[in-house]
Amino acid sequence: xxxxxxxxxxxxxxxxxxxxxxxxxxxxxxxxxxxxxxxxxxxxxxxxxxxxxxxxxxxxxxxxxxxxxxxxxxxxxxxxxxxxxxxxxxxxxxxxxxxxxxxxxxxxxxxxxxxxxxxxxxxxxxxxxxxxxxxxxxxxxxxxxxxxxxxxxxxxxxxxxxxxxxxxxxxxxxxxxxxxxxxxxxxxxxxxxxxxxxxxxxxxxxxxxxxxxxxxxxxxxxxxxxxxxxxxxxxxxxxxxxxxxxxxxxxxxxxxxxxxxxxxxxxxxxxxxxxxxxxxxxxxxxxxxxxxxxxxxxxxxxxxxxxxxxxxxxxxxxxxxxxxxxxxxxxxxxxxxxxxxxxxxxxxxxxxxxxxxxxxxxxxxxxxxxxxxxxxxxxxxxxxxxxxxxxxxxxxxxxxxxxxxxxxxxxxxxxxxxxxxxxxxxxxxxxxxxxxxxxxxxxxxxxxxxxxxxxxxxxxxxxxxxxxxxxxxxxxxxxxxxxxxxxxxxxx
Amino acid sequence: xxxxxxxxxxxxxxxxxxxxxxxxxxxxxxxxxxxxxxxxxxxxxxxxxxxxxxxxxxxxxxxxxxxxxxxxxxxxxxxxxxxxxxxxxxxxxxxxxxxxxxxxxxxxxxxxxxxxxxxxxxxxxxxxxxxxxxxxxxxxxxxxxxxxxxxxxxxxxxxxxxxxxxxxxxxxxxxxxxxxxxxxxxxxxxxxxxxxxxxxxxxxxxxxxxxxxxxxxxxxxxxxxxxxxxxxxxxxxxxxxxxxxxxxxxxxxxxxxxxxxxxxxxxxxxxxxxxxxxxxxxxxxxxxxxxxxxxxxxxxxxxxxxxxxxxxxxxxxxxxxxxxxxxxxxxxxxxxxxxxxxxxxxxxxxxxxxxxxxxxxxxxxxxxxxxxxxxxxxxxxxxxxxxxxxxxxxxxxxxxxxxxxxxxxxxxxxxxxxxxxxxxxxxxxxxxxxxxxxxxxxxxxxxxxxxxxxxxxxxxxxxxxxxxxxxxxxxxxxxxxxxxxxxxxxxxx
Numbered sequence: 001x002x003x004x005x006x007x008x009x010x011x012x013x014x015x016x017x018x019x020x021x022x023x024x025x026x027x028x029x030x031x032x033x034x035x036x037x038x039x040x041x042x043x044x045x046x047x048x049x050x051x052x053x054x055x056x057x058x059x060x061x062x063x064x065x066x067x068x069x070x071x072x073x074x075x076x077x078x079x080x081x082x083x084x085x086x087x088x089x090x091x092x093x094x095x096x097x098x099x100x101x102x103x104x105x106x107x108x109x110x111x112x113x114x115x116x117x118x119x120x121x122x123x124x125x126x127x128x129x130x131x132x133x134x135x136x137x138x139x140x141x142x143x144x145x146x147x148x149x150x151x152x153x154x155x156x157x158x159x160x161x162x163x164x165x166x167x168x169x170x171x172x173x174x175x176x177x178x179x180x181x182x183x184x185x186x187x188x189x190x191x192x193x194x195x196x197x198x199x200x201x202x203x204x205x206x207x208x209x210x211x212x213x214x215x216x217x218x219x220x221x222x223x224x225x226x227x228x229x230x231x232x233x234x235x236x237x238x239x240x241x242x243x244x245x246x247x248x249x250x251x252x253x254x255x256x257x258x259x260x261x262x263x264x265x266x267x268x269x270x271x272x273x274x275x276x277x278x279x280x281x282x283x284x285x286x287x288x289x290x291x292x293x294x295x296x297x298x299x300x301x302x303x304x305x306x307x308x309x310x311x312x313x314x315x316x317x318x319x320x321x322x323x324x325x326x327x328x329x330x331x332x333x334x335x336x337x338x339x340x341x342x343x344x345x346x347x348x349x350x351x352x353x354x355x356x357x358x359x360x361x362x363x364x365x366x367x368x369x370x371x372x373x374x375x376x377x378x379x380x381x382x383x384x385x386x387x388x389x390x391x392x393x394x395x396x397x398x399x400x401x402x403x404x405x406x407x408x409x410x411x412x413x414x415x416x417x418x419x420x421x422x423x424x425x426x427x428x429x430x431x432x433x434x435x436x437x438x439x440x441x442x443x444x445x446x447x448x449x450x451x452x453x454x455x456x457x458x459x460x461x462x463x464x465x466x467x468x469x470x471x472x473x474x475x476x477x478x479x480x481x482x483x484x485x486x487x488x489x490x491x492x
Numbered sequence: 493x494x495x496x497x498x499x500x501x502x503x504x505x506x507x508x509x510x511x512x513x514x515x516x517x518x519x520x521x522x523x524x525x526x527x528x529x530x531x532x533x534x535x536x537x538x539x540x541x542x543x544x545x546x547x548x549x550x551x552x553x554x555x556x557x558x559x560x561x562x563x564x565x566x567x568x569x570x571x572x573x574x575x576x577x578x579x580x581x582x583x584x585x586x587x588x589x590x591x592x593x594x595x596x597x598x599x600x601x602x603x604x605x606x607x608x609x610x611x612x613x614x615x616x617x618x619x620x621x622x623x624x625x626x627x628x629x630x631x632x633x634x635x636x637x638x639x640x641x642x643x644x645x646x647x648x649x650x651x652x653x654x655x656x657x658x659x660x661x662x663x664x665x666x667x668x669x670x671x672x673x674x675x676x677x678x679x680x681x682x683x684x685x686x687x688x689x690x691x692x693x694x695x696x697x698x699x700x701x702x703x704x705x706x707x708x709x710x711x712x713x714x715x716x717x718x719x720x721x722x723x724x725x726x727x728x729x730x731x732x733x734x735x736x737x738x739x740x741x742x743x744x745x746x747x748x749x750x751x752x753x754x755x756x757x758x759x760x761x762x763x764x765x766x767x768x769x770x771x772x773x774x775x776x777x778x779x780x781x782x783x784x785x786x787x788x789x790x791x792x793x794x795x796x797x798x799x800x801x802x803x804x805x806x807x808x809x810x811x812x813x814x815x816x817x818x819x820x821x822x823x824x825x826x827x828x829x830x831x832x833x834x835x836x837x838x839x840x841x842x843x844x845x846x847x848x849x850x851x852x853x854x855x856x857x858x859x860x861x862x863x864x865x866x867x868x869x870x871x872x873x874x875x876x877x878x879x880x881x882x883x884x885x886x887x888x889x890x891x892x893x894x895x896x897x898x899x900x901x902x903x904x905x906x907x908x909x910x911x912x913x914x915x916x917x918x919x920x921x922x923x924x925x926x927x928x929x930x931x932x933x934x935x936x937x938x939x940x941x942x943x944x945x946x947x948x949x950x951x952x953x954x955x956x957x958x959x960x961x962x963x964x965x966x967x968x969x970x971x972x973x974x975x976x977x978x979x980x981x982x983x984x985x
Contacts, residue, residue: 389640483566
């Protein structure tokens, strides 16, 4: 087993090499061929995504680098979606970045490194490797937020993000060291083995403490209450393309990290961490939804909406095990995965619309900036309408199918009141989502500047809108897909 | 019966596809073409529903024109469609009303015409979906999806207070239906399927039945709407554009009442009997109290909105007496109310387009300037108050007969609707139409044009035909209602 198995890590290796070559090429040419390189980066990300997704059904579970690295179908699927999400971000954000002097080689390099960090998180089978991935992702993101040097708010946001992120990393490391102390290993499979022994005997306090800190670190990365304070400030302060880098694809990596740490490593302790997640979920649903209502800033509102959405995703994650019964696990985790993918898809579209609407010297900031969008650009308004109804969970949008599968997983474990609670807060959520629709459709524009967008941005936004409704009407294939990869991961 | 053309799928997806096309290609520069295309689209969508009636086998309560395709296996949900006597008329009614809505908007809607037409065509397809779904999840998806176009319709083309009305409409109905979703998932767990017919046979304990009944009641009572959750309706009606009011009154309210027939009563028969007294009380309050409320309205649309609530109270009253005659009467009342309330709103729309006021006091002596219109309006006002030989009479009479058989006093209270109905409808008619010409606005009124004449004329014929010869309706209903009542009479305990 102690083999390198380099071939399993081809996506990461290719990406790392590509990022380095890109950096050299860009600096040698002093940014003159950046427009061409931009296209190459986008094509590379798409290619990488398609490559990963194409591998899913054939590859079994494989371990590499002395069991530090795991390649299973869930990893490949999530990597594929992440790479595609990054490609989407670059396509839609290109004009936005150009208008703000952010369209430089550094941005692309940072974007590629965030992707690499996510991929490492997704495939980590060792606590240290998890940490490496988290830090690579986070450090690239801090820099991406701070890219506009003369933008005071962005700098402030980057500072906040950095300080709080460092704190969370501290939590994570502290938790990992306790787990290491309790089990004597950093490897997930060894931890799982030790945990089984610990559960049957006397549960050591240090083990449970370790889990608490791990969950706190995870909760910070997901941005759920009470570790959510950074989310609104960072969302609002960052340039929208960086906001999208934070709020889009990394949620898939965070989901994978939860799967690796909690399910692969600490599955037998499910009772302990499920209760912790329940507290987080309940608080996030309430605070996220209620606070979002009071926001006038669009990006802050979306930040609180993210908090609530992640709370809902956790509901799926915490219904895997009841007592000793693990029969619901595959259904619950695949529901959470489907929910995460749905969330990422809608977030990409939402911030895509925000970026397309912004122009040089004008940033879409407040909800009122969307006024009369239906008159200015009916097509964009329609996409935003679909996305908002999807976030609100109204059928036939994809968000409904996602909420339904999570609710179904909850009810399968008999947690009826939690389901009713979640449903009631969906109603609260619907209010601020349909308020966006109101602003776009029922009010007259206060600003009649024409909205310019490239054909590529138009095409991918259109695809996104189409996907949200098509996968809402026919969610079965993607659901079955999530189910398959989760089952393989649980079995492997 | 053995033909393989999927009429129900066509009736759902044709208008939706046309709607999407019109939205994609139309804009205000080619508004004329958009109107034409929308009319053709709605007519085609109506024509494909006709085989449902002509090919309908009235001798069986089985579902007909059944379609079934796998949909979401993970949930045990199928794309299942089918109609029986309870639903077939509503499918046809929905498609027909959409034609009227398109015609009514012809010269009136000048802004974002393509989106307006598209919204109504899509809405029409979705509502047909609600009436023909045989799968609980599919039903729910269609049921909820109707909120989206209606929200847009009220909010974009509505009156001055439209935003408040649109929000109230959306959140009220969503609140109601979310608990229904929990009930649906619960039923799926108990039975392993989302098929409604399987739920009908599912044995359930009394507590479960009561909880399920109440969860469904939340959704359907808001939609019907029953007293005391009716307050969204007057707001939505007043603010909605004419077409929106017509569809709301004629079809959307029926979605709730239909839900009682398809879900609440057969799935929870014992709870239905247990709670019948409660339901009858709420219905009677709607009939009597809301009838009185309608009497004092100053706004014509509000008046008709309250009269809709009272009429729908009659429908729920009919359901929960579990009598053949009463249930049939209630369904007839639903269909008739679709025509009559639609026609009333169209009439008010005709006046509003000319004077831009819905206040009763802004009118008076309309008959002097619009004699043809006055004649139509009179017929519909009479139908609204349940005059014999109009469609309004048949259903009300059957429900009252059933009620008297059930309990004399309930029958007596229910019968007061004939008095209140006549009072508010005809008093409004008197104040608007009769008397001397009240002001310059009325003086300058022009009578209905050809488009309006054809539209109102067609509805007038339907209202009279249904009043004089209700047999096509009762024939279709008979077997299905019998089967339903037999089923509900059997305890599941």
